[in-house]
Amino acid sequence: MLNKVGTYYKIDWNMEAFFIIARFQNTGVGRQVAKQIWQMHKGLWEVAVIPENKPALIFWRKVINEFTKGNYLEEVKLVQMSDYKAERVIFEFGANIL
Incomplete structure (x- = not known):
């Protein structure tokens, strides 16, 4: 699921939720869809x-690195949730290719 709410006001798109059913995990489907x-x-x-969520970190780091050819930012931030703050690994990158 996509939205336009990021941790930084200049974000155009945020991948709010992304799930591939177990049968198709580790087959390349998730990478292609992303x-x-x-x-x-x-x-x-x-x-x-x-x-x-180590498997998710490994997946996103690999796929974003492939897509951007290494041109992305990765940082750990405290993110404001509805009534608390939580630590998140944030990947930021441009999708202006082609």
Whole structure:
């Protein structure tokens, strides 16, 4: 699921939720779908990951690195949730390719 609410006001797109059913995980489907979404929605992107979710961190780091050819930012931020703050690994990158 996409939205336009990031941790930084200049973000054009935020990957709020992304899920591939178990049967298709580790088959390349997730990578293809993510890249297609970024190609369809140009602009400055943000993907936030819960630091403890190691498989998600590995996936996003790999896919974003491939898509951007290493041209992305990765940082840990405290993010304001509805009534608390939570630590997130934030990936920020541009999808202005082609």
